[in-house]
Amino acid sequence: MNHNTPLPPASPRPLRHLAEAHRRVLTTAQLRAHGVSSAEMTEQCRTGGPWQQLLPGVFLLHPGPPTSEERLHAVLMYAARESAPGVPAQPGAEEPHRPVYAEAMITGLAALTLHGFTSAPPLLSLEKIDVLVPRLRRLRSAGCARVVRTQTLPTPQQVTGVPIAPVPRALADAVSELADAGAVRRLLTEAVRAGHCEPASVVRALNQAKLLSRPHVVDAVDSLLAEGRAIAEDRLYRMVRDHGLPDPVWNVDLRLPGGPHLGGLDAYWPEQAVAVELDTRAPRQDEDALWSEYARKREHLERLGITVVHITPKKLRDSMEQQAAVVRTALMASGDREPAAYVVVLPR
Incomplete structure (x- = not known):
């Protein structure tokens, strides 16, 4: 070989290294940053292939069912606003394994489960995961991601690296999808009894969501207020005594x-x-x-x-x-x- 002989093209890095990374859910933009073309993505997601597309622009880099953590991050990746062209707001540069999501957080029943509510269902049993985004975002619900819009995003709380809505907001979003009076009452009662929040903040969130016109919600709120007053009275007795x-x-x-x-x-x-x-x-x-x-x-x-x-x-x-x-x-x-x-x- 002399200096005029063209060099052979560089061998592409095997794609399996991506699936061995800390997180096995990546967006189209992240895959492209790793040098994966659209054709390769399609090929990897063929029937029986090693990858699957969970949501538009979001890929799971293994063939089996996603874990609850992978579903949560997939929904957030789908909904989060990218911080710069072609560079999603995940993962952070300083902490490569800690995702940072802009203008998106988990809400509804999934958020309540992450808050530790025993009356909320397990994550894997949820067909839909609610994700809260600003009202003007041009984004549609898809797959397991149900988009919930709000005029003003609350400050999220972090649970194992997942941004979740505060309890009152998460409760309102969960109740808006529930017709079971018993389930609504159990969630509202646990919110107060377990010390997650005060009744006033729950009722304020339900009122802002225009849910207090629903009879089964009003009944649950009446039980909630009675529960909250009983707890407050008990604390007042303890204050005087202690x-x-x-x-x-x-x-x-x-x-x-x-x-x-x-x-x-x-x-x-x-x-x-x-x-x-x-x-x-x-x-x-x-x-x-x-x-x-x-x-x-x-x-x-x-x-x-x-x-x-x-x-x-x-x-x-x-x-x-x-x-x-x-x-x-x-x-x-x-x-x-x-x-x-x-x-x-x-x-x-």
Whole structure:
């Protein structure tokens, strides 16, 4: 061979090295970056071939059924916006085995399963996996990927490298596809009972999704609110006991002697004229009217010299010690105030 003899073409790298990589789900753009042509992709995905196409532009590099992790990443690869022409937003340059997905996250039942809901079905049993994307994305549902649109994407939470919608949003997207009243009730109840979120955030998400017109959802919400109030009341009892506050009278109504009803309270210290009211409002269509009622009651009581401490279930859950300090301060400050008007305390 002399210097005029043409060199033989370089031998292409065997395609099996791709299937041996950390992740065996790749997009068309990623395969092309590895030097795989469209013709080769088609050949690899022939009947009985070593690859298969899971979704448009997304390939599984082995012949067997995909794992639940592979399905999740395939759906995200299909839905995620590419960060640059020909370069998908997965995987990251600094962490080659940690995918980064732009403007896409898992939601619905799949997200609830990843959040640890025992009442959500196993991932492999789900025919469809919901993926949340911005409303203006030009993307259609395909295969196992069901596209869900939103005006504003929430901040995703990461579970084993998979971005998932927060529990309230995931619940709303799951409930929108469920007609089984029992399944809806179990999901909403577990959300509160297991401490995933507070009832108000769930109801707000359901309201924003326009689901509160469905009778079976309304029934489940009523059960949810009752569950949430019971949990909040139990936390309030524990706050008083565990933080050494004096015992109040529990669940009472106040009235002026021979006068009108002033409202119900969750806890009341008659000697100090200090009251605690749990704010368990559910943000529905009448939220403004309900808040006005709360505000009017509070203003009326305070004009009578009664200090009202509003506590939300979330604050009781996340900062019980701080809420106990607020109540203790109100009790200690009672001696510096003018005596409160005399009121009648009745059991509620």
